[in-house]
Amino acid sequence: MSAAAFRRVAVLGLGLIGGSLLRAVRGNGMEVVGYDTDTATAAAASASGFPVAPSDAAAIHGADLVVLAMPLPDLPDALRSMAPHVAPGTVVTDVGTLKQPVLDAVRATVPQAAFVGGHPLAGTEESGWGAADPTLFRDAPWALTIEEDTDLAAWLRLAELACDLGARVVPASSAEQDAAVARVIGLPHVLAEALALVGLAGGPLGLSLAAGSYMSGSRVARTRPELVTTWCDGNPALVQALDDAIAHLTGARAALADGQSVLALAQAGHAARINWERRRFQPVELTPAVDGLRALGQDGGWVTAVLRDDDGVRLLGMRPA
């Protein structure tokens, strides 16, 4: 029943992620409708042959899934505008990097929704409707949040949709997701900004000697600063991640100032990176339950398929070997 996970999917916000979702979901046989507050974006999507509603209310009307894909700063206004039009039990998800702030906002503004936070890790260096690509989610991790009070049936329908788009569905609570993201998305961005600045502060000689390590280390400082703030600000776990990083740097600094070596740090960092690359996974099958799903995510596993038959729902996935 994969093509019938939802009857009608409304995607609010038609940038890279929202636009890619609109294309991919229709490609999987579901009815879709898009909406964007930017009239040029809406016109472009319409010109590409997609139904585009004239208002959020019109887009939401009759939809059993609403995807919040507008820029994060626009989310509060969007929620207030749509709230009166969301029928009780409508499944609502989003595509932002941090999950707790969105969960809090939806609970406060659209409490009648069956909300499941989503975070597809499927960005590229491009953006906008013109870059939308229905294959964007293939093999991409896609966190779907699961709290104690999450509607498990809604979670499973969304997981089924994401799996059918080729994604790896990673179950986690919002707090767990945001803590993980602090270390592997927020921190690398802050480090890249710092590296770009410290390199510059050394003057033009260093900039002409900057090669591969400076280039890859500062690569994500190319990201628009406004986007970086949406991945960092308001995430308390990033404070701890920064403390951990500062501790490593302070240790290296002390060793060097004392005429000692950075060897211990380099060995540990090398092992961490190489072991990350060399992780191996094995298939796993589980029944749908909040605790089991969260444990799978905490263990580094993910769901690849949601199967329904007469005996009920089974989930197939992978977990570290």
Place this chain on the structure above:
Amino acid sequence: MSAAAFRRVAVLGLGLIGGSLLRAVRGNGMEVVGYDTDTATAAAASASGFPVAPSDAAAIHGADLVVLAMPLPDLPDALRSMAPHVAPGTVVTDVGTLKQPVLDAVRATVPQAAFVGGHPLAGTEESGWGAADPTLFRDAPWALTIEEDTDLAAWLRLAELACDLGARVVPASSAEQDAAVARVIGLPHVLAEALALVGLAGGPLGLSLAAGSYMSGSRVARTRPELVTTWCDGNPALVQALDDAIAHLTGARAALADGQSVLALAQAGHAARINWERRRFQPVELTPAVDGLRALGQDGGWVTAVLRDDDGVRLLGMRPA
């Protein structure tokens, strides 16, 4: 007279850089001889048709340029072994990342040499004679150190050789070079090690959500730890670079803990990175003089050609516009 910059070039150490130099220098018409303490490496170079000497003394005999291309930890022993065989005035250079430690060692052990430190920024992820590539130096920055007591004629001959291999010769004192390298090579490696570790410390969930930013930010943690130490240890400027980085991270940490934004850091880092990519350069011509050459390097410029005619020596180069 480019092909005659040196009559006979001895390359001691035939790994990626030394092997690439042996190939490139012979390709430019100079007589070359290689040497490596590792008999398998020496045999491989010999089997490839290159003259390989049975000892450092035999390699050095008659050479007017000696290139120290052995691993840095082997350098002190190598210098002691070769010292009795180096004729006064022989030009000696090296290919290591940090220049002050090599300068100090050569001054102490082989004071009769006309030493000019060298640092071609031409690594790849490969290593060894088998990866040697005569085109490795094309468009690569190649720092050549110039101190108050450097033999300017020796510096110019080496610069001519490096330019003829397609490199961008960056003039700098050893201290200036090492200070610059601290910020654009040492620091990005320490940051990558720290990122790899802080990501790992978050547990398997984060490792499964780690995507582009973690991958590029920790890329150079793949480097062998022993190599990283040769680029970091003993460089006092890296202490200051780490202090600067820690200050940025501490500022971001304080902002986040206070419910504020990392926007200011992200904007500054973004501008630094983008402006680095967008640097523009213009041609420059100069006469050979220590002060002028060092100023060129400090300004972010480099030498692309050493021209000799009846009026003497002229240098062509590029500098930021």
